[in-house]
Amino acid sequence: MKLRRATRQDTSMRRNWAYGLALKLARVYMDRSGQRCSFAGSQLEEFTSVLEAAHKVTVLSGAGISAESGIPTFRGAGGLWRNFDATELATPYAFAANPSLVWEFYHYRRCIVAAAAPNAGHYALEALQRKCEQQGKLFTLLTQNIDGLHAKAGSSNVVELHGSMWRTRCCHCNNIQGAPEPMAKEANIPSMQLPRCKLCNGLLRPHVVWFGECLEVETMECAHNALEDCDLLLVIGTSAVVQPAAGFAPLVKAHGGAVAEFNTEDTPISDNCRFKFHGPAAVMLPAALGI
Ligand code: BV8
Ligand code: ZN
Numbered sequence: 001m002k003l004r005r006a007t008r009q010d011t012s013m014r015r016n017w018a019y020g021l022a023l024k025l026a027r028v029y030m031d032r033s034g035q036r037c038s039f040a041g042s043q044l045e046e047f048t049s050v051l052e053a054a055h056k057v058t059v060l061s062g063a064g065i066s067a068e069s070g071i072p073t074f075r076g077a078g079g080l081w082r083n084f085d086a087t088e089l090a091t092p093y094a095f096a097a098n099p100s101l102v103w104e105f106y107h108y109r110r111c112i113v114a115a116a117a118p119n120a121g122h123y124a125l126e127a128l129q130r131k132c133e134q135q136g137k138l139f140t141l142l143t144q145n146i147d148g149l150h151a152k153a154g155s156s157n158v159v160e161l162h163g164s165m166w167r168t169r170c171c172h173c174n175n176i177q178g179a180p181e182p183m184a185k186e187a188n189i190p191s192m193q194l195p196r197c198k199l200c201n202g203l204l205r206p207h208v209v210w211f212g213e214c215l216e217v218e219t220m221e222c223a224h225n226a227l228e229d230c231d232l233l234l235v236i237g238t239s240a241v242v243q244p245a246a247g248f249a250p251l252v253k254a255h256g257g258a259v260a261e262f263n264t265e266d267t268p269i270s271d272n273c274r275f276k277f278h279g280p281a282a283v284m285l286p287a288a289l290g291i
Helices: 008-033 041-053 092-097 099-114 120-134 217-227 245-254 281-289
Strands: 056-061 138-143 163-170 176-178 204-208 232-236 258-263 275-278
Touching: 041 275, 041 281, 056 120, 056 217, 056 245, 092 099, 099 163, 099 204, 120 138, 120 281, 138 217, 217 245, 232 245, 245 258, 258 281, 275 281
Parallel strands: 056 138, 056 232, 232 258, 258 275
Antiparallel strands: 163 176, 163 204
């Protein structure tokens, strides 16, 4: 039996079949886990053709993409640490008032992340980056997360808008170094015994951007280069409340770029989004990206 060459029509038939399967698969997953998930088949096709036609693809991720790795989100149920609101401790004022407490807060988060692994959502973005770069597209992954799970999943040149919990900075000479050894619970360590700078013995602080602090100039430049003329922005697992990141989607929409939101619920930017994939990122991203 002579195998005839696959026509264009064959390929699109196979692709439609694949999408249909992804959709069915996605639905099956939701029922068992009880998590609501929805995206219209037609929207998936449109999203896929916009992705294929795009020259510049940018991704913005938030705490929601790490939720299925067991990392508490800021506004989710886990957003509280010892009845402290995470956003209260992530400020220069909290650190000035009680550096030991803030050190313990970051130590607690490092322990959770150290025990966690990237999920299918992180890996789908790693695969998307590879695919885009193979196709000669410009791709940038911007994240608000300080957990380092995108890099752990293999993503490269990740722009960490708010820094990393795995780096520290000297409050005196600004020298950046690694994260220190774990510390005991309820340590209340006097600040002189807290991690110190190996150059000047100054107090070290997590190398992250706290509320009320500006993002680094280079980081903002990277972000603006990635958003300028971007054809497609994927916004994943963010409540879109914290500025300046919350302003990125409206910026892309304003210059005619398409925005696709991946979230378990609506957010303040949902109306700016041409595509909305409602459901857990670890399911919706592989399904929507056909990865
Ligand atoms: C600054 C690092 C100049 C530290 C962080 C304009 C108006 C009003 C206020 C301001 C403004 N401009 C500046 C401010 C002040 C402030 C701000 O925006 N405040 C907010 C609260 C209104 N911004 C700043 O201070 C920024 N600096 O602008 O400097 C300046 C300064 C002062 C005044 C003017 C100008 C610095 C902001 C960075 C702070 N540092 N992190 C640390 O992490 O410890 S922010 C931190 O919180 C995260 O990095 C992240 O950005 C934010 C949390 O948001 P998300 O990641 O979105 O997480 P969240 O839990 O909120 O939501 C999770 C989402 O996922 C939800 O939507 C949920 O539905 C969804 N989800 C859950 N599970 C899943 C899921 N989705 C998919 N799948 C799932 N499985
Ligand atoms: Zn120093």
